[in-house]
Amino acid sequence: MGLYLWKGKTRTGDKKKGEIEAPSLEAAEQKLRQKNIIPTKVKKKPKDIILKMPGSSGVKPKELMVFTRQFSAMIDAGLPLVQALDILVPQQENPIFKEILMNVRDDVQQGSTLADALAKHPKVFDSLFTNLVAAGEQGGILDTIMGRLAQQIEKGVKLTKQIKGAMVYPTAVLVVAFIAVAALLIFVIPVFEEMFAEMGQELPAFTQLVINMSHGFMKYWYVVVAVPILFGVLWKQIRGTPTGRLQTDKMFLSAPIFGNIIRKGSVAGFTRTMSTMVSSGVPILDSLEVVARANSNQVISQGILYARQKVAEGSTLSEPLEQTGIFPNMVTQMVHIGESTGALDDMLGKIADFYEEEVDAAVAGLASLLEPLLMVFLAVVVGGFLIAMYLPIFSMAGAVAG
Numbered sequence: 396m397g398l399y400l401w402k403g404k405t406r407t408g409d410k411k412k413g414e415i416e417a418p419s420l421e422a423a424e425q426k427l428r429q430k431n432i433i434p435t436k437v438k439k440k441p442k443d444i445i446l447k448m449p450g451s452s453g454v455k456p457k458e459l460m461v462f463t464r465q466f467s468a469m470i471d472a473g474l475p476l477v478q479a480l481d482i483l484v485p486q487q488e489n490p491i492f493k494e495i496l497m498n499v500r501d502d503v504q505q506g507s508t509l510a511d512a513l514a515k516h517p518k519v520f521d522s523l524f525t526n527l528v529a530a531g532e533q534g535g536i537l538d539t540i541m542g543r544l545a546q547q548i549e550k551g552v553k554l555t556k557q558i559k560g561a562m563v564y565p566t567a568v569l570v571v572a573f574i575a576v577a578a579l580l581i582f583v584i585p586v587f588e589e590m591f592a593e594m595g596q597e598l599p600a601f602t603q604l605v606i607n608m609s610h611g612f613m614k615y616w617y618v619v620v621a622v623p624i625l626f627g628v629l630w631k632q633i634r635g636t637p638t639g640r641l642q643t644d645k646m647f648l649s650a651p652i653f654g655n656i657i658r659k660g661s662v663a664g665f666t667r668t669m670s671t672m673v674s675s676g677v678p679i680l681d682s683l684e685v686v687a688r689a690n691s692n693q694v695i696s697q698g699i700l701y702a703r704q705k706v707a708e709g710s711t712l713s714e715p716l717e718q719t720g721i722f723p724n725m726v727t728q729m730v731h732i733g734e735s736t737g738a739l740d741d742m743l744g745k746i747a748d749f750y751e752e753e754v755d756a757a758v759a760g761l762a763s764l765l766e767p768l769l770m771v772f773l774a775v776v777v778g779g780f781l782i783a784m785y786l787p788i789f790s791m792a793g794a795v796a797g
Contacts, residue, residue, distance in 0.1 A: 459519065462492070
């Protein structure tokens with residue numbers, strides 16, 4: 396199926412134009428005639444120029460969430476899959492997502508299951524999504540599954556936004572501090588240096604240090620710019636290797652303050668996803684494998700895979716989770732209670748609710764803690780430079796007064 400741009404006239408002579416979906420140019424013209432439109436020009440719609448980052452799906456989580464919710468509502472209303480996709484495809488503003496959904500619809504129309512059709516686009520529909528859809532199709536509860544998936548994506552987006560939001564403020568302040576210091580070194584310090592040179596007075600050590608910093612910055616500014624870029628490239632290369640990814644993820648988890656937020660966010664994501672999959676009827680071993688691969692932190696991922704191996708050998712889930720030393724005692728104890736009472740999915744959901752609230756509180760606490768600290772840091776840095784410039788003036792004033 397493709398999109399065609401057309402111009403034509405109605406039987407009354409009115410000029411019309413638009414776009415129509417059809418398998419071929421001839422089929423597009425035939426469709427227009429069936430709608431009592433005489434086509435005067437029909438041509439294949441050119442593909443949009445799409446810019447996306449390498450490795451990116453080009454589809455935002457919010458777009459996927461909205462589609463999933465709408466799809467769930469249509470299936471719940473009794474619409475066939477193909478008809479539901481027919482309605483949703485034209486509503487997509489993202490050309491990448493629109494083309495993917497067209498391909499999914501065509502595959503389903505040709506007899507493929509929805510899960511298999513979605514699995515052909517793993518960058519958009521991950522293993523969690525496709526496994527749950529497969530379970531929904533097999534159990535006849537696809538509408539319920541899509542609703543749970545939409546909720547899962549929504550909570551995941553919120554959690555990621557909170558954790559990233561905690562990093563934005565300190566980063567912004569540090570950038571402002573760097574710009575302020577650079578402006579002082581380039582524009583302000585040289586003015587004072589000329590004034591001090593006219594005085595012919597020996598400068599205090601602190602003042603001379605700042606002047607030397609100004610000289611060095613203006614002479615080797617390209618080094619100052621290149622170092623962060625080189626660090627970024629090196630960091631990306633390290634993160635691109637399995638060993639480097641594992642070691643940096645360990646570093647993230649052990650980092651003061653931020654490590655606690657990342658750990659709580661990972662626990663919330665793990666338990667929320669497990670709850671969704673177990674309650675949807677996905678076997679626990681399959682659920683653990685999907686959740687492990689979906690987790691972005693390799694330390695957590697390896698811990699989940701270890702738990703899966705032990706469960707496959709006949710262990711309960713709570714025991715290997717406790718053995719990893721990654722998951723808090725409260726998590727393992729509540730998982731144990733859930734297993735004992737046969738309500739593991741409900742217990743996992745409660746754990747997820749608790750840790751999502753914990754992340755909310757931790758992020759709010761971090762913001763209130765960092766704000767005054769960063770303001771003090773900025774004041775000390777900028778104030779230190781200004782004091783260095785005024786020290787010779789104070790010294791000269793003291794000498795005159797003496």
